[in-house]
Amino acid sequence: MTVEEEAKQFMSLGSKLGLCIKSLDKKVIFQNTNCIRTCGSMVGTVCSKTCMQIYKQVEECAAVSEGMKLFKGTEVDGHRVDALIVNDGEQITTLLYPLDEDQDKFKKQEAFFKERGLTKSELRIMQMVMQGMTNATIAEKLFISKATLKTHLNNIYKKLPASMRPSQVRG
Known part of the structure; x- marks a missing residue:
């Protein structure tokens, strides 16, 4: 199964959840519609958005960069989200959950x-x-x-x- 096929299966988990999959060199492989709505279309480019800036800080401070980290109430391009960043040693997956402010x-x-x-x-x-x-x-x-x-x-x-x-x- 390709990354895109796996991502499409995952997308059915929630209509609000943003999903972005990047290579370890932070090049965007896949984004779902919600992620594009939050960050803009980034497929094929190296991501430098807020979640990757935060990830870089974690990466610099951690002895081992694999694992997951949750960032609550993070701002990404003017949108408040909870961001979960997972590094499985092969890819970096970012899940963005928009925080309603109504x-x-x-x-x-x-x-x-x-x-x-x-x-x-x-x-x-x-x-x-x-x-x-x-x-x-x-x-x-x-x-x-x-x-x-x-x-x-x-x-x-x-x-x-x-x-x-x-x-x-x-x-």
């Missing part, structure tokens, strides 16, 4: 958190968490210490269902 979504999230008893301060913090901000960035934007932020986060997570609690330490 007001209805924010209202639903706010209502959900209010129902669970979050305060105004806690709501603001959760909005920032949901946008993919790190603890350091949130603390800086709110002019509070990281320790104070962690206290707020602990109080928030006590009010939320266990499935929404972080499974790993946030940065």
Whole structure:
């Protein structure tokens, strides 16, 4: 099966998901329609978009570059996306999931958190968490210490269902 055939099979997984497959020298082999909508047509060219700039930083810092890395709330050509970059040693595959920024979504999230008893301060913090901000960035934007932020986060997570609690330490 060719890369294009495999990619077409994969595309049926979601109508919003962008898919881009590159060679290890970052030359684009395949893009689906959603990826083209986000990044523009790049097939046959070396990709220098945001996801590859981020990947380069990971590559420079990592002892081993194979594996996968998730970048939440990344901006690619004016579009906010979650980007998953996978290097399997043969190709670099990028999955882009567009983040809807419509007001209805924010209202639903706010209502959900209010129902669970979050305060105004806690709501603001959760909005920032949901946008993919790190603890350091949130603390800086709110002019509070990281320790104070962690206290707020602990109080928030006590009010939320266990499935929404972080499974790993946030940065």
